[in-house]
Amino acid sequence: MVGGGWAGLAAAVRAVETDADVVLYEAAAQLGGRARGVRIDGLELDNGQHILLGAYTRTLALMRTLGVASDTVLARLPLTLRYPDGRGLGLPPGGPAWLGCARALAGARGWTLTERARLAAAALGWARARFRCDARLTVQALCAGLPAAVRELLIEPLCVAALNTPARQASAAVLLRVLHDALLGGAGSSDLLLPRRPLAELLPLPAARWLAARGATLRLSARVRRIEPQAGRWRVDGEAYDAVVLACAPSQAAPLAAASAPDWAATAGAFAYEPIVTVYLRSPGARLAEPMVALHAGPLAPAQFAFDHGAIGASPGIFAFVVSGARGWVERGLGATAAAVCAQALAAFGPAAWPGGLECVRVLADKRATFRCTPGLVRPAAGIAAGLVAAGDYVAGPYPATLEGAVRSGEAAVRLLAA
Ligand SMILES: Cc1cc2nc3c(=O)[nH]c(=O)nc-3n(C[C@H](O)[C@H](O)[C@H](O)COP(=O)(O)OP(=O)(O)OC[C@H]3O[C@@H](n4cnc5c(N)ncnc54)[C@H](O)[C@@H]3O)c2cc1C
Structure with a gap:
C-alpha cells in the first residue's frame, strides 16, 4: 500500500483478511491523511471538522472489523x-x-x-x-x-x-x-454521525493496531519516490512486490504512475480542487441550540455550518465553524477568514450566546481538501496496470470525495487485485 489515509487503511485491512503480506508506506509521521487528528493547545482536534452519514455503510463495517464501537465514538442524530x-x-x-x-x-x-x-x-x-x-x-x-x-x-x-x-x-x-x-x-x-472522539480514534489508530497485530508492516515517514515494473512484479523504491495499491491523493498518485501509465496519470493529474477551512473557536460555558447549526453564508460571512463540540459529547466550549468551497476565503487570507467567522458567530447567535467571550483557537485550511465535483467530470479508473491498482476518494465512482468513497475504493482495489 502506498498511502495510509482511509482508502489505504481500508485496502490494507481487507488485504490482510485475504492472507496477503502487507507493507504500508505513509509519507507523513501519522496515519489518516486528510482525516487525521491534530493536537492544538493541549486539545485533541482534527485537521478539519468531519461529518459521517448513516449511509456510510462500508466505513461503519470497517470500524466494526477493527473493534471500534461506532455508537461510542460517534454521536448519531437525525x-x-x-x-x-x-x-x-x-x-x-x-x-x-x-x-x-x-x-x-x-x-x-x-x-x-x-x-x-x-x-x-x-x-x-x-x-x-x-x-x-x-x-x-x-x-x-x-x-x-x-x-x-x-x-x-x-x-x-x-x-x-x-x-x-x-x-x-x-x-x-x-x-x-x-x-x-x-x-x-x-x-x-x-442520520448525521458526528465524531465525539478525534478522527484518529475512529479508524487510523485502531487500524494500525489491528494491522500490526496481524503481522502487517507499517512504515511511517516513508515517502515513496518511484514505482516501476520488473519481471511481472512491481518495485517500490527498489523493493519488489507482487502487487501495489496506490492510495495517495491524485496529485501525488499521478507522478508515481506517469512512467507506467501516462494516460491514467494525465486523468488523475487533471483534477481541480476546492479548499475547506475549519475555524476552531473557544467560548467557555457557551452552548448552541443544536450540535450542528446551519448558517447564512455570504460575502462577509464565510461559514455554512457551526458545530458545538460540547453538545456532540466531545470538548465543551469548543466550536468548529466550517467554510466549504472556500477558494475565495483562502485567497483573502486565513487571518481575515478567522476575523470574519468571529463576526459571523456574534451576529448569527448574538453576543449573549457567548458568555465567556470568543477566542480563535486555530484556523486550519486544506487547499486541496477535495476535488471539485463538477458535471461530467472524468475520474480515473481503479485499474492502472496489471498488479497496480488505485484507491482513493477520487477514483471513478458514484460518490463525491468522502470518507465513504475512500473506504469503498480501498476495498474495491483489493477485490480487483484478487480478481
Ligand atoms: C477539511 C476537510 C474536511 C472534510 N470533511 C469531510 C466530511 O465531513 N465528510 C466526509 O465524508 N469527507 C470529508 N472530507 C474528505 C475526506 O477527508 C477524504 O475524502 C478522505 O480522507 C480521503 O482519503 P484518501 O485515503 O482517499 O486520501 P488521503 O487522505 O489524501 O490519503 C492519502 C495518503 O497518502 C499519503 N501519501 C501521499 N503521497 C505519498 C507517497 N509518495 N508515499 C507514501 N505516502 C504518500 C498521504 O500522506 C496521505 O496520508 C474532508 C476533507 C477535508 C480535508
Whole structure:
C-alpha cells in the first residue's frame, strides 16, 4: 500500500483478511491523511471538522472489523438543517428517511406553503426519475425552478456540505446519488454521525493496531519516490512486490504512475480542487441550540455550518465553524477568514450566546481538501496496470470525495487485485 489515509487503511485491512503480506508506506509521521487528528493547545482536534452519514455503510463495517464501537465514538442524530433563528428542517428520529422528510417538510419552520409544495413536487420528480439526471446538469440548473428561499436555505448548504462545490458548479447527478443513498438507504441512513472522539480514534489508530497485530508492516515517514515494473512484479523504491495499491491523493498518485501509465496519470493529474477551512473557536460555558447549526453564508460571512463540540459529547466550549468551497476565503487570507467567522458567530447567535467571550483557537485550511465535483467530470479508473491498482476518494465512482468513497475504493482495489 502506498498511502495510509482511509482508502489505504481500508485496502490494507481487507488485504490482510485475504492472507496477503502487507507493507504500508505513509509519507507523513501519522496515519489518516486528510482525516487525521491534530493536537492544538493541549486539545485533541482534527485537521478539519468531519461529518459521517448513516449511509456510510462500508466505513461503519470497517470500524466494526477493527473493534471500534461506532455508537461510542460517534454521536448519531437525525438529519437537521436548522438556522440560529429556528428556521429550517429537522427529520424526526427513526423510521424511513423519506417518510421523515415528508414530516419534516410539513413541519418546516419559516417556510411558506408554496415553498414547501414546490420542494415536495421537485423531490417527487427526482424520486420518479430514480434520482438520476443528465450528467451535464449543475445543481443550480437542476433546482432552477425552486423558490429562492428553498435554494438558499436548503439546496446550497446541502450541496456545498456534500460535494464541497458551490451549487452553480456542482454535479447534479452526484448530489442526487447522495440524496438517494441517504433517503432510500434504509433506517438511519440519513442520520448525521458526528465524531465525539478525534478522527484518529475512529479508524487510523485502531487500524494500525489491528494491522500490526496481524503481522502487517507499517512504515511511517516513508515517502515513496518511484514505482516501476520488473519481471511481472512491481518495485517500490527498489523493493519488489507482487502487487501495489496506490492510495495517495491524485496529485501525488499521478507522478508515481506517469512512467507506467501516462494516460491514467494525465486523468488523475487533471483534477481541480476546492479548499475547506475549519475555524476552531473557544467560548467557555457557551452552548448552541443544536450540535450542528446551519448558517447564512455570504460575502462577509464565510461559514455554512457551526458545530458545538460540547453538545456532540466531545470538548465543551469548543466550536468548529466550517467554510466549504472556500477558494475565495483562502485567497483573502486565513487571518481575515478567522476575523470574519468571529463576526459571523456574534451576529448569527448574538453576543449573549457567548458568555465567556470568543477566542480563535486555530484556523486550519486544506487547499486541496477535495476535488471539485463538477458535471461530467472524468475520474480515473481503479485499474492502472496489471498488479497496480488505485484507491482513493477520487477514483471513478458514484460518490463525491468522502470518507465513504475512500473506504469503498480501498476495498474495491483489493477485490480487483484478487480478481
Ligand atoms: C477539511 C476537510 C474536511 C472534510 N470533511 C469531510 C466530511 O465531513 N465528510 C466526509 O465524508 N469527507 C470529508 N472530507 C474528505 C475526506 O477527508 C477524504 O475524502 C478522505 O480522507 C480521503 O482519503 P484518501 O485515503 O482517499 O486520501 P488521503 O487522505 O489524501 O490519503 C492519502 C495518503 O497518502 C499519503 N501519501 C501521499 N503521497 C505519498 C507517497 N509518495 N508515499 C507514501 N505516502 C504518500 C498521504 O500522506 C496521505 O496520508 C474532508 C476533507 C477535508 C480535508
